[in-house]
Each structure stands twice: as structure tokens, then as C-alpha cells.
Amino acid sequence: MGKRGIYVETVIDADVDRVWAATQDPEQHVRWDVRFSEIVPEPADADGAARFTYVRRSPVHDVHGTGVSIGERRRADGTRTSALRFATDDRLSPIRAGRGYWRYVPTDDGRTRFVTGYDYDSGWGPL
Template sequence: MGLYVEAHIRAAVDDVWARTQHPAEHQRWDLRFTEIDYLPRAEGEPQRFRYATRVLPFLTVAGTGVSAGEKERPDGTRTSALRFASPHPLSLLAEGSGYWRYVPDGDGVRFLTGYDYRPRWGLFGALADRCGFRPLMGWATAWSFDRLRLWLERGITPERALLNWAAELAVRALVLVVGCTGFGLASFVRLFGPFAPAVAYLCPLLFAVAIALALFLSPLPGTPAARRCLRTPPTTVRAPRLLATLEP
């Protein structure tokens, strides 16, 4: 599979399964989707679904897929496999497949995914995917997995986690702007009255420290971060046999 993401979640496997297998729950934490709906199915058939992603306020890209899951396995693990495709001409992603695995380890669940897809638009699409879209998809998957972890471990709802992330990003951006441009520096220095010359002398050092913290300080515990997830499989992984049973 082209992309791999793994998160360790300190929660019961039943809880992780519920938050990832129910469309209404899934679409709350997964940044890649705006809407997920199950389609009607006959008894014994795999589950078909429709997904949509709002790319811009006036543009929504939709597609369909089919999924199946193995909830009870002798080793205690669970697996969900899916195939998906989007006929939308503006969707770079044409079709693909992937899986989720749930691996209890005594201290929670190793929740991992592997997936790949075929881009459209020929050579241009392949270059756009390699240089921008695929890294973005990898980041969005990892960020979403950490948002799910915060929901299950700390009770931070996906909506609150997004606000935490936006607020922290805004603060870091403000520190970078002030530190790099000196915007508002004169007014800030005047606040210290007779100590203003000493503060002005120290400002370059203080700004350098602030810029370094804004760039490299780890995200706050309640803020989702892609860096907390494993992005390379620790061992060679194979797609589950269940995936071969699904017809697109």
C-alpha cells in the first residue's frame, strides 16, 4: 500500500471499532471526509457507501465505495477493507483501496491503515499527486487518527480538537509574524518605561527564542498532531485477504 499510518489508542477495541465503523461518528473525526452515508444493501452483501469532501465552499467532490469487516478473529484482531472511486472530473483521486486493522496489545489498540489509489489527469495528475496531494493525504490521515485518539482517550470531541488546533496554529503564526517583522515592537518596548532600553536590547534574543518555540515546540496535549502517528510500517505488511473479495 502506498500510504501507511498507525496510532496507538488507549481504549477498548469495541470503542475504537464503534467510532470508526459508524458513518456519523467517522465523519466527525476524519478530516478527509465531510459526509459519509451507507447505501441500502441486501442481506449478505458487503456494505456500499457514499462519501463527499467539501474542497471549497462551492465545490464538493463525491464518490462511492464498498466495505466489509471481520469483527471476530481467532487472534483478537479486527479488519475492515474497502474499495472506493470518484467519477467527479475535478477529483484527482480516481479509484483506490485500503484497509483498517485493530490490534489489541494489552495497553490499548494499535489502529492502523494502509491504502493506495490511482490519480487521474495523466502525467500532470501523477506529478501533482506525488508533489502535493499524496503528502497532504498522509498528513490528513495521521492528523485525523490523532484527533480520534484524543476523543477516545481524553474525551476531547473532534469539534473541540479542531478549535484547539486552529487556536494553537494562530498563536504560532502570530509569534512568527511579530518575531520576523518586529511588528508592534516599539509599542511593546514603551510599556516597560525606564527599563525600555534594556528590553529593546534583549528583544532580538527573545524573538529568536520565541520563533524557535513557535516552529519546533511540540503541540499541546489537547491539540491533534500528525507527528504523533507512525508513518512507516515497523515490519512488512500485506493487505488483508478480505480486500480481494470486494468488487468495486
């Protein structure tokens, strides 16, 4: 499996709370993240890790997998960070496993600097 990395940084014209809600709520998340068609969360455990199952539907094949939201941090300056991992054993999935973080940084003008970094293990090898 080959590793793939993605890093994105952008400014979003919304405050941190609104961006957080759109990205952390499973019903909102699937509206914009093409990796997932459905996310079903489970209650967080004693350490705060929240497991979930997911489905990526396509006309040809549905990919099922699992994941865990492994951390969340809120800082006094309003910055928030979350991290997660997800994976599938489905040989037809283009992504075998992924892990990364999202960082939300409030700007002085009320917007959000959104920073994300992810590493992926490809499910299709050299394709």
C-alpha cells in the same frame, strides 16, 4: 493516474470496541477523516458488502463518489479487520479511487494497535 500508497501504524489509548465504533460509524467517521464530509450507507448485501455514497465538500466544489465496505473479519484474539474501496468520476477530485484496510489489534494494556494501508489513484495527475 499515479498510484500513491500510505501505511500508518499507531497505538490508540482506547479499547478495540471504542476505536471500531469511531472509525466504522459513518457519523463518527466524518468527524476525523478529511476525505469525507458525509457518508450515506446502504444496507449490506447477501455477501456482507455494504455500499455507500459520499460527499467531500469544499468552498469551491463538492466531490461526490461511491464506495463499498468489502470485508470485515473478527478473530478469536479480539483482532478486527475491515476493508473498503471508494471512487469518483469527478475530474476535480484529488483522489480518483482508493482502496485499503484497517486492522485493530488489542494490546495487553487495553489499548489498540491501529494499522492501516491504502493505495490511491490520484485525480490530478502529476500535481
